[in-house]
Amino acid sequence: MSASSRPIQPGIVGWLTHLVSSALNLPGAYRRELERRRGRTLAMTILAVFAMAYPVLNRLYFQPFSRNVFPLPFPEDAVVTFMMIFGIMAIGLNIVAGFAGLLDLGYVAFYAFGAYTAAFLASPHFGSVSVVLFSNTIQGFPGIHFPFWMLVPLAMITAATFGVLLGAPTLRLRGDYLAIVTLGFGEIVPVVFKNLAAVNFDFGPIHLVNANLTGGNLGINPIDAPHFFGIKFGSSSGIAAVYLGMILLVGAILTARNLERSRMGRAWIAIREDEVAAEMMGINTVRTKLLAFGLGASFAGVAGVFQASYQGLTTSDFFTFATSILVLIMVILGGIGNIWGVLVGALVLVFVDKTFLPWLGLRFTEISPDLPNPSQFNFLIFGVLLVAMMRFRPEGFIPSRQRAAELHHAPPGQAIGAAATMGDAAIAGEEAVEELAAEQEAIATADEAAEVIDIEGPPGDAPGRAGT
Amino acid sequence: MAAAPVPRTGTQPDADLLVKARHVTKKFGGLTAVNAVDFDIPRGSIVSLIGPNGAGKTTFFNMITGAYTPTAGTITFDGHHLVTQSGNRMRSLKPHAVTELGIGRTFQNIRLFGTMSALDNIRVGLHVHLKSHWWDAVLRLPSMRAEEEYSIQRGEELLELVGLEGRGNIWARNLPYGDQRRLEIGRALATNPKLLLLDEPTAGMNSSETAEMTAFIRSLRTRLNLSVLLIEHDMRVVMGISDRVTVLDYGEVIAEGSPAEVRANPRVVEAYLGRGAASN
Numbered sequence: 001m002s003a004s005s006r007p008i009q010p011g012i013v014g015w016l017t018h019l020v021s022s023a024l025n026l027p028g029a030y031r032r033e034l035e036r037r038r039g040r041t042l043a044m045t046i047l048a049v050f051a052m053a054y055p056v057l058n059r060l061y062f063q064p065f066s067r068n069v070f071p072l073p074f075p076e077d078a079v080v081t082f083m084m085i086f087g088i089m090a091i092g093l094n095i096v097a098g099f100a101g102l103l104d105l106g107y108v109a110f111y112a113f114g115a116y117t118a119a120f121l122a123s124p125h126f127g128s129v130s131v132v133l134f135s136n137t138i139q140g141f142p143g144i145h146f147p148f149w150m151l152v153p154l155a156m157i158t159a160a161t162f163g164v165l166l167g168a169p170t171l172r173l174r175g176d177y178l179a180i181v182t183l184g185f186g187e188i189v190p191v192v193f194k195n196l197a198a199v200n201f202d203f204g205p206i207h208l209v210n211a212n213l214t215g216g217n218l219g220i221n222p223i224d225a226p227h228f229f230g231i232k233f234g235s236s237s238g239i240a241a242v243y244l245g246m247i248l249l250v251g252a253i254l255t256a257r258n259l260e261r262s263r264m265g266r267a268w269i270a271i272r273e274d275e276v277a278a279e280m281m282g283i284n285t286v287r288t289k290l291l292a293f294g295l296g297a298s299f300a301g302v303a304g305v306f307q308a309s310y311q312g313l314t315t316s317d318f319f320t321f322a323t324s325i326l327v328l329i330m331v332i333l334g335g336i337g338n339i340w341g342v343l344v345g346a347l348v349l350v351f352v353d354k355t356f357l358p359w360l361g362l363r364f365t366e367i368s369p370d371l372p373n374p375s376q377f378n379f380l381i382f383g384v385l386l387v388a389m390m391r392f393r394p395e396g397f398i399p400s401r402q403r404a405a406e407l408h409h410a411p412p413g414q415a416i417g418a419a420a421t422m423g424d425a426a427i428a429g430e431e432a433v434e435e436l437a438a439e440q441e442a443i444a445t446a447d448e449a450a451e452v453i454d455i456e457g458p459p460g461d462a463p464g465r466a467g468t
Numbered sequence: 469m470a471a472a473p474v475p476r477t478g479t480q481p482d483a484d485l486l487v488k489a490r491h492v493t494k495k496f497g498g499l500t501a502v503n504a505v506d507f508d509i510p511r512g513s514i515v516s517l518i519g520p521n522g523a524g525k526t527t528f529f530n531m532i533t534g535a536y537t538p539t540a541g542t543i544t545f546d547g548h549h550l551v552t553q554s555g556n557r558m559r560s561l562k563p564h565a566v567t568e569l570g571i572g573r574t575f576q577n578i579r580l581f582g583t584m585s586a587l588d589n590i591r592v593g594l595h596v597h598l599k600s601h602w603w604d605a606v607l608r609l610p611s612m613r614a615e616e617e618y619s620i621q622r623g624e625e626l627l628e629l630v631g632l633e634g635r636g637n638i639w640a641r642n643l644p645y646g647d648q649r650r651l652e653i654g655r656a657l658a659t660n661p662k663l664l665l666l667d668e669p670t671a672g673m674n675s676s677e678t679a680e681m682t683a684f685i686r687s688l689r690t691r692l693n694l695s696v697l698l699i700e701h702d703m704r705v706v707m708g709i710s711d712r713v714t715v716l717d718y719g720e721v722i723a724e725g726s727p728a729e730v731r732a733n734p735r736v737v738e739a740y741l742g743r744g745a746a747s748n
Contacts, residue, residue: 262605282596
C-alpha cells in the first residue's frame, strides 16, 4: 500500500506527482507483490509477457510452423484482434451483469452505437460535406474524418447516453422484465440502422429527401483506419492493430478494476446482494444502476469503434442477437463477476469460434469430405458447453468467490463449513459452527415463542393473535 | 392537513422532539394497517413500539424509513418533512434520502450483504458520507484514495464499537448469528444516524445474549447521543430499556407511557392475552 505510506497532495498536480513517483517506484511495488503472492505474480508476469510477444512470435514461428511442419490452431492476427474486441465487451457487460446483477440481453446495441459512431465520423459516407479534423485525410476530402483518438471518447459518450436513456425508464424493473426490455432494445437498434437508408424528413431546418443515413444492408465503408505516428492500424496492418487492441483492452481492465474497488463497486455488489437493504443504507439504487448501465455501455462503444475502424466497414448484420448472447456466454463461462474470468471467457470463445472450429473442420475434410463442418455448429457447441458448465461449474472457469458462493447457495450451517475450507473463516473456526448450530435452535424456539408473548399474566390462558 | 401545500424541506427543528408523527394512516386497499397514529420520539430517548403480530408496527416503521408512503398524515424528522402532499397525492422521501438525513435501521430478518466482508458491509453504510465520483475512481485520484483509506479506518473503528474487531475480513454470512446482529447495527451506525431504528434486535437470542444486546443498545445511546426506536417482542428488553413505550393494536395506539404505566394498562393486557385474561 504505497498510498498509505506516503501522503498524497490533493488536486491534479498532486496526482501527477504521485503517478510519477509510483511509476519510478514500480520495480519496488513489483517486488512487494512478488513477496506477497509469489505464484500468482509470476504466473501473471509470464502470461503478460507471452501476450505481448504473441503477435510477433505468431508471425515469426507459429504460423510458419503450422503451415510447414504440423497444422496447429494458432489464432491469426485478425482473430487475436477480435479477442481484444470481445474482451473489452465482456469486461463491460461484466460491470452490468456481474457487478450490478442486471441481466442485459441487448448489449450488442451499444456495440452498434460505437461502430456507427466511427462509420459516421470517419468515412466518406456523408460526401456532401467535408470536415477533416486532426486526421491524416487530405483537407477537402469528402465526408467527415475524425481521428481515432477522438472517436473513442465520442463513442463512449454516445453509447453511455443511450445506455442511460434505455436504463432510465426500465431500471425500475427487476430480473426477467429488465431482460425482456433490453432484449427488445438489442433487436430494435440494428433494425433502425438497417432501415435508415432512405429517409424523407422535412421539419424545421432539416430537409432530407431519400437520404441514405446508414447505408442500409450494405453498411458503411470504407471507414478510416486508426492512425498514429504515421502508422495505420487497420486490418492490413496485422500486428500493429493487435497491439492497439491490447492497449484498449488493458485500459478497459484497469477501468473496470478501479471501479470495482471503489464506493461505486461496493454499491453495485450491495445492490446485487440485496437491493432493499442497499436502498435503506443510503444508496440511491436507481442512479447507481443507471451508472452501471451507462459505464457498461461505454465499453461496448469502444469495442464498436475499434471494430469499425479496424475492419474498415460496418453493417447492421454484425449486430445480431447472437452477438449479445455470445458476449453473455463469455461472461458466464469465464466467471461472472470476475474481470479475469470474463476476459478468459472472451479469449477462449473467440479462439474456439474463429480458429479452433475451422481448423477442426479442415482436419475433418482431410479425413473425409463427407464429415460435417463443426464451425457450422458453433452455437450448438456453445450451448452444450453452457449447459455442461451450469451443471458442473456454474460459477465459470475463473469464478468470483462471491458469485460462486451465491450460486452454491448452502444453508448457513454448511456455508460456514464451506467458508472454512476456503480459508475464509479461519478465525471463526469450529467454535463458530457449534455456536451457530446452537443459535439456529434458538431461532427455532424463538419463532415458536414469539407466538405467545411473554408478558405478566396467567400463562397459556389465551395465546396472542396471529396477525395478518 | 391544511390546504396549503407543505414546503419540501424544513420546518424549524423541534428542540425536544426528533420525530413528530401526526395522524399517520396507512391503508392497503380495504385494510387500515395504521390508523391516525400520533407518535413522538424525544431527542436522546429510547422509545419502543410494541403490539401483537399484525398490529402495524412494521408498517409504521416502514413509513418513517420511506419504504411506504402514508395514506394521510405528516411525519417530520429533525426539521425535515419526510412526507409531503401535493394536491391529494402523498409523497415520501426515498429511503436513501431518509438515510442521508440521519435515520439508520436494522432489519427484523437480518439483511446483510452476505458475500461482502464485514468491513465492506460497514463501508456500504458509509456510502452516503463518501463523496468521490466514478471518474475519481477510474483515475484513482488522491482524494478518492484518501477517502478509501478513511472508510477503512472508520469501518474498523465501527467494527470495534460493535465488538467485531479483527473480524473485518470474514464474509457477513459466515459470522455467527449474534455477530450478524451486531454487524447490522454497525452498518446502520456507519450512516451516522441521529435516530437508530432497531427492528427486533434480540430476535432469536438466548437470555444472556439478550441481556448483552440490551446493555449494548443502552451504551450506544449514551456514547453516540442517539435516539432509538425499538420494535421488540421480548418484554424484558422493552421494559428494561425504554424511556417510553407505545402500544399499537389493530393499527391504533391503545396505550402510551412509561414501561410501568403500560404494563399496568388493562387494554394492553387484553390485546396481548385476550379478554378473559384481562378480566381475571
